[in-house]
Amino acid sequence: MDTLPLVLTVGLLALAGFFAGKHKARLASTQVRSHSRPHYHGYLVALWTLIPALLVVMVWSFASESVITRLVVAELPARIQQMPASEKSLFTNEFKNLANEIDVKKHIPTEAIKSSDSTAVAYQAAQRYIQLTRLSQQLKAAVTLSLAALLIWFTLHRVQPQLKARNSVETIIKGLMIVSASIAILTTVGIVFSVLFEALAFFRHVPPGEFLFGTHWSPQTAIRADQVGGSGSFGAIPLLTGTLLISAIALVVAVPLGLFSAIYLAEYASPGIRTVAKPVMEVLAGIPTVVYGFFAALTVAPFIRETAESFGISASSESALAAGLVMGIMIIPFVSSLSDDVISAVPAILRDGSYALGATKSETIRKVVIPAALPGIVGGVLLAASRAIGETMIVVMAAGLAAKLTLNPLDSVTTITTQIVTLLTGDQAFDSPKTLAAFALGLGLFVVTLTLNILSLHVVRKYREQYE
Amino acid sequence: MTTEALPNTDPSAESAALQQARENNRAALDVTVDKTVGQPFVENPKISTRHVHVFYGDKPAIKDISLDIGRNQVLAMIGPSGCGKSTFLRCLNRMNDTIPTCRVEGDFRLDGEDIYAPGQDPVLLRSRVGMVFQKPNPFPKSIYDNVAYGVRLHGLAKNRAELDEIVEKSLRRAGLFDEVKDDLHKPGTGLSGGQQQRLCIARTIAIDPEVILMDEPTSALDPIATALIEELMIELSENYTIAIVTHSMQQAARVSNRTAYFHMGKLVEVNDTDRIFTTPQHPLTENYITGRFG
Numbered sequence A: 001m002d003t004l005p006l007v008l009t010v011g012l013l014a015l016a017g018f019f020a021g022k023h024k025a026r027l028a029s030t031q032v033r034s035h036s037r038p039h040y041h042g043y044l045v046a047l048w049t050l051i052p053a054l055l056v057v058m059v060w061s062f063a064s065e066s067v068i069t070r071l072v073v074a075e076l077p078a079r080i081q082q083m084p085a086s087e088k089s090l091f092t093n094e095f096k097n098l099a100n101e102i103d104v105k106k107h108i109p110t111e112a113i114k115s116s117d118s119t120a121v122a123y124q125a126a127q128r129y130i131q132l133t134r135l136s137q138q139l140k141a142a143v144t145l146s147l148a149a150l151l152i153w154f155t156l157h158r159v160q161p162q163l164k165a166r167n168s169v170e171t172i173i174k175g176l177m178i179v180s181a182s183i184a185i186l187t188t189v190g191i192v193f194s195v196l197f198e199a200l201a202f203f204r205h206v207p208p209g210e211f212l213f214g215t216h217w218s219p220q221t222a223i224r225a226d227q228v229g230g231s232g233s234f235g236a237i238p239l240l241t242g243t244l245l246i247s248a249i250a251l252v253v254a255v256p257l258g259l260f261s262a263i264y265l266a267e268y269a270s271p272g273i274r275t276v277a278k279p280v281m282e283v284l285a286g287i288p289t290v291v292y293g294f295f296a297a298l299t300v301a302p303f304i305r306e307t308a309e310s311f312g313i314s315a316s317s318e319s320a321l322a323a324g325l326v327m328g329i330m331i332i333p334f335v336s337s338l339s340d341d342v343i344s345a346v347p348a349i350l351r352d353g354s355y356a357l358g359a360t361k362s363e364t365i366r367k368v369v370i371p372a373a374l375p376g377i378v379g380g381v382l383l384a385a386s387r388a389i390g391e392t393m394i395v396v397m398a399a400g401l402a403a404k405l406t407l408n409p410l411d412s413v414t415t416i417t418t419q420i421v422t423l424l425t426g427d428q429a430f431d432s433p434k435t436l437a438a439f440a441l442g443l444g445l446f447v448v449t450l451t452l453n454i455l456s457l458h459v460v461r462k463y464r465e466q467y468e
Numbered sequence B: 001m002t003t004e005a006l007p008n009t010d011p012s013a014e015s016a017a018l019q020q021a022r023e024n025n026r027a028a029l030d031v032t033v034d035k036t037v038g039q040p041f042v043e044n045p046k047i048s049t050r051h052v053h054v055f056y057g058d059k060p061a062i063k064d065i066s067l068d069i070g071r072n073q074v075l076a077m078i079g080p081s082g083c084g085k086s087t088f089l090r091c092l093n094r095m096n097d098t099i100p101t102c103r104v105e106g107d108f109r110l111d112g113e114d115i116y117a118p119g120q121d122p123v124l125l126r127s128r129v130g131m132v133f134q135k136p137n138p139f140p141k142s143i144y145d146n147v148a149y150g151v152r153l154h155g156l157a158k159n160r161a162e163l164d165e166i167v168e169k170s171l172r173r174a175g176l177f178d179e180v181k182d183d184l185h186k187p188g189t190g191l192s193g194g195q196q197q198r199l200c201i202a203r204t205i206a207i208d209p210e211v212i213l214m215d216e217p218t219s220a221l222d223p224i225a226t227a228l229i230e231e232l233m234i235e236l237s238e239n240y241t242i243a244i245v246t247h248s249m250q251q252a253a254r255v256s257n258r259t260a261y262f263h264m265g266k267l268v269e270v271n272d273t274d275r276i277f278t279t280p281q282h283p284l285t286e287n288y289i290t291g292r293f294g
């Protein structure tokens, strides 16, 4: 039985358990007053069936492959057993690939098995592998289903009026929530650590000082010893300035436009305009960034260059300004949508208080509404900022890949994210400094966005303390 | 035990009593309010209103009310919930202008001047007719900035020293200065409810309005804070004209010169407070103040 039908069967069993438990509880509660309503007994039976059975399926599915591989390897002839580890793992991959092939083609090339070289050994191993895999599938189904049946029988047996099914269900649900939360947290921690370790590996090749303070970025390292210009330099400063320059331009565009449109929508727009304008603005955030990149590269960048040249200023065809402007348009909804929500949430009684002192509408907005809504607005801006820092596509298309150390918005620059992409695309050994540099950059990016988040939390909390 | 000793246990007797009460109430409700009884008008009023109608959408909330508010007097407005007291009060400084569905008709005069005339600026009017709300609503600013808010808006202080003086004076008059004099730069929202309400009063008197409107200013406060604010109102009435909405008959009796009783959008009776509470003329008023209705 394959895994999907197996899971579905377990689900059906649990459903049956639910109805059986409910039914039994209802029957039992006709004489005695039951602690929990019948459907809680049903839930308890279903959960007690579902969770352990699914756990078994999960663990089995994860573990079976490596267990089977190890079994097959153990049966291999001594000649292969004595091979060095790297060759052994190559051989393991070979027979696994063969197994996949045979599985797909449903055809065993018998003549290959008869020959006596290592290919034949691989074919035999592949066959053994397939055989064991099938066996494991069957065993998995048998164990899971009998466990589920056993659990249903046992939990149904326990259904009695005095069983605190409601509280038990509550505990199980709480446990599920905790597990979900831990999975999210552990994943994050895992990602952070893997990036951290790769970055540390990078710093064995390139000293951190050079990476952090170097002003020259040119990650081409020699693949062969006779290549020229192959030393590579990994100064991240040009990337950092590029990132900050483009994000700053984007924020200069997005913060005023977003904030003003939020104020207009929340305070001045009629309900009709509001219901149309708000979703339309939010569409801006849903446009794929590659479309923005197109727009930036083909429309905005040439326009900027021509305008600059008509003033006699030289501008490159790919410019930070083009990327920043378009990115600014893209992140407007992050600022406007959140700001609109918090501005609308400022209590009417505060506005009334201001009007009653003879303030005009714009005075009230400037001096009472905006300050009261500030934590939310700051949150929106920081969200927009981290979106801008993480944006890749627009930069690739409109700002170029040249790692120049410049603050001139008309020049072409590159950003951390774009460089990560270029570092990881292309043929390079995985442990070369060029590839590892991507992790160091990733770590840097993570530190920057984390700092932004902590900053925003701090701002919001400080503000709350002051005004609540 | 006999049924006479415990009349409540007899269902028929209870329902008879209930029916009687309902009958009384219906009789009270059937009394039509054709014309306001008592004395709605005074000599040389600060505010005079004539034939006021207010609608929320199509729904009438105030029906043909005419009423004067005497100079340097306290007028109390009482009446059951939803009878239009707040609505009427908010007409007096055009706060209803901020509600899009609200339509106000009638003649309103402040010192004889039509406040709904086309050229009139509601913003300027509100600096002359201040308002204190039911729920204390200090701005999320420091105590000092709360009081200075209106003063700065209207440029009433020429320099910082003068502003300091106005802030201190207003806080003193609101009876709050001694409690907060060391914390002027702490947030106003950190004060207790009663202190916040006095802060809102200080904020209102800082711009020196001529009239102060108060909509249930003590309904969120404890008896001690309430007593402080009532004292303040009596004191303020020496220089200001005050209109206050209240649900407390005792409060109306303690602080006001005149009392107006509202009922379902109509003004039933207005008179000197003593006379309203001792010899009400309209049966609806009598029912309300004796606690039989509302």
Ligand SMILES: Nc1ncnc2c1ncn2[C@@H]1O[C@H](COP(=O)(O)OP(=O)(O)OP(=O)(O)O)[C@@H](O)[C@H]1O
Pocket: B056, B061, B079, B080, B081, B082, B083, B084, B085, B086, B087, B088, B099, B101
């Ligand atoms: N913003 C509004 N929109 C629509 N109807 C309203 C609005 N404000 C008040 N009303 C209606 O107008 C009528 C009078 O309301 P108002 O708030 O003036 O009563 P009130 O006497 O102040 O009552 P309370 O003692 O409960 O404060 C009520 O029927 C109410 O439903």
Ligand SMILES: [Mg+2]
Pocket: B085, B086, B087, B215
């Ligand atoms: Mg009211």
